[in-house]
Amino acid sequence: MQSLTLTRYPTPISPPRLNLYPLRQIAASVLSAPTAGINRRDMASRHQSTSFKPLAVGRNLTGDDDDGYCTLIDFAGSGGGEGKNVGEDLVVLLYHLQHACKRIASLVASPFNSSLGKLSVNSSSGSDRDAPKPLDIVSNDIVLSSLRNSGKVAVMASEENDSPTWIKDDGPYVVVVDPLDGSRNIDASIPTGTIFGIYNRLVELDHLPVEEKAELNSLQRGSRLVASGYVLYSSATIFCVTLGSGTHAFTLDHSTEEFVLTHQNIKIPTRGQIYSVNDARYFDWPEGLRKYIDTVRQGKGQNPKKYSARYICSLVADLHRTLLYGGVAMNPRDHLRLVYEGNPLAFLVEQAGGKSSDGKRGILSIQPVKLHQRLPLFLGSLEDVAELESYGDVQQTVNPGYEV
Ligand SMILES: O=P(O)(O)OC[C@H]1O[C@](O)(COP(=O)(O)O)[C@@H](O)[C@@H]1O
Structure with missing residues (x-):
């Protein structure tokens, strides 16, 4: 290598x-770090940055109305989510x-x-x-x-x-x-x-x-x-x-170089109105997947709304949007990797109340057999992924390799 x-x-x-x-x-x-939470004064002295005033952040872990903030490490050190002992x-x-x-x-x-x-x-x-x-x-x-x-x-x-x-x-x-x-x-x-x-x-x-x-x-x-x-x-x-108890997001504050809690306990909407896929591949898709996309595009699915398409072609970015707005992010061809892409993202999505699938079964139950194993991947809102799975034939088996 x-x-x-x-x-x-x-x-x-x-x-x-x-x-x-x-x-x-x-x-x-x-x-x-105290398990009851971290107050602003603790943080200020820890970072020697008394002038720092964070912008709006998620719920203060101390539960009071102080404009306190919490870093990733404080959060993990104080349990990493409810009822957890990290x-x-x-x-x-x-x-x-x-x-x-x-x-x-x-x-x-x-x-x-x-x-x-x-x-x-x-x-x-x-x-x-x-x-x-x-x-x-x-x-x-x-x-x-x-x-x-x-x-x-x-x-x-x-x-x-x-x-x-x-x-x-x-x-x-x-x-x-x-x-x-x-x-x-x-x-x-x-x-x-x-x-x-x-x-x-x-x-x-x-x-x-x-x-x-x-x-x-x-x-x-x-x-x-x-x-x-x-x-x-x-x-x-x-x-x-x-950390096994909810999904949480922290935003890097460049003034302190700290990841600060901004989205505590993310809950992916049970339904979204967005599908995310490289649909230039439409003619390589199986019948089931084409039908599903045609249906939700027209607002004729279980959710009687016309879906929009969004595709950045960057898995993390497409998933991040899906976590926040709902819908389904997918790559139906054998391209993404089970061990270091599918599994970690599936765990995160499920901890946010969403669903993961390879089109037939949940990702987390699959036994990997090799490190760089690839699979079709569908992640997103519980009801959207379940509806998509119900079309049965959604895995793209034709995978010619694409130049872009
Ligand atoms: O070409 P496709 O099928 O749209 O795949 C795009 C996906 O491939 C990725 O770029 C990962 O592939 P690489 O590991 O080859 O970069 C993802 O970020 C993206 O979601």
């Missing part, structure tokens, strides 16, 4: 402020992961990324994966180095590596990741995203040879996910996550 060294990357990514402190100190401040290890892992995503956010917005974005690197592996772009590789290196630094990860399985990378024998977690999805859009500044899923390490496999346990740990069913999420790099950088 070809790799670029981060030191050669020309963008002046300044080290994050928090990294100036030893990890022990970060962990102590993170982990001493372990310290997971909070530390999230801390490092969000740090990686801040660096990727700088990278994709950098004036120096255009040459990196344009070049494709030929993959010599011959595996069933697209040729990675240098930006993908740099993002992959950033995530891997953050996961290593966390000390909490046994193995990372990434879109950018043929096989999983073993990191640490006693790391409690397994991370699956697509470091930079939608990078084909980067030259036009169209949104991109990072997708991740977190599993517990399967300790019962500890005795196996490294390669074998790395693979088996990475091929867990989505129903075993402990946490998952995406980071959307768009007009705002949004970190959307579930």
Whole structure:
């Protein structure tokens, strides 16, 4: 696997402020977060930024009317959603992961990324994966180095590596990741995203040879996910996550370099009025899918409204809109990957009250058999995805490969 060294990357990514402190100190401040919530004064002293006044954010965790705010790490440290006990290890892992995503956010917005974005690197592996772009590789290196630094990860399985990378024998977690999805859009500044899923390490496999346990740990069913999420790099950088208790989104505040809670407990509408698909492929679709789209376009479906089409062709961005507005985001051909795209996003959608499907069955119940396994993917509002599934024949089996 070809790799670029981060030191050669020309963008002046300044080290994050928090990294100036030893990890022990970060962990102590993170982990001493009071479970009852975090008030504004705590936050101000933690960030040494008394002038910061956040814009409207989601419900204050303290439950009072103070204009307090809550960062991703505070939120995770104080339970990550109702009735949850998020372990310290997971909070530390999230801390490092969000740090990686801040660096990727700088990278994709950098004036120096255009040459990196344009070049494709030929993959010599011959595996069933697209040729990675240098930006993908740099993002992959950033995530891997953050996961290593966390000390909490046994193995990372990434879109950018043929096989999983073993990191640490006693790391409690397994991370699956697509470091930079939608990078084909980067030259036009169209949104991109990072997708991740977190599993517990399967300790019962500890005795196996490294390669074998790395693979088996990475091929867990989505129903075993402990946490998952995406980071959307768009007009705002949004970190959307579930720790197994609801789906929550945090927006990067560039004045403090913190992800601040902006959408607590996202509930995807049970019905939407938008479908999201590359419908230039209409004539390659099976009968059922054509019928479904024809029906909802005309307002003749279960929801007697004419649907609109929206398709960015960037999975994270299309899903983010679907989470907020409802409807269904789909790619009916065998293109998206089960392990590091389908499963993490399905868990997130289901935690928001939505539904996931490959057209026939729920995504989270599928047993992966290989790391880069592809599948048709349908995610969205409960009733819209159920209606679509009821057409039966919705998976595109003709997949000639498309040039754009
Ligand atoms: O070409 P299609 O079928 O519309 O697929 C587009 C999808 O492919 C993706 O770009 C991912 O594919 P890559 O991993 O090859 O970039 C998604 O972001 C997007 O939703």
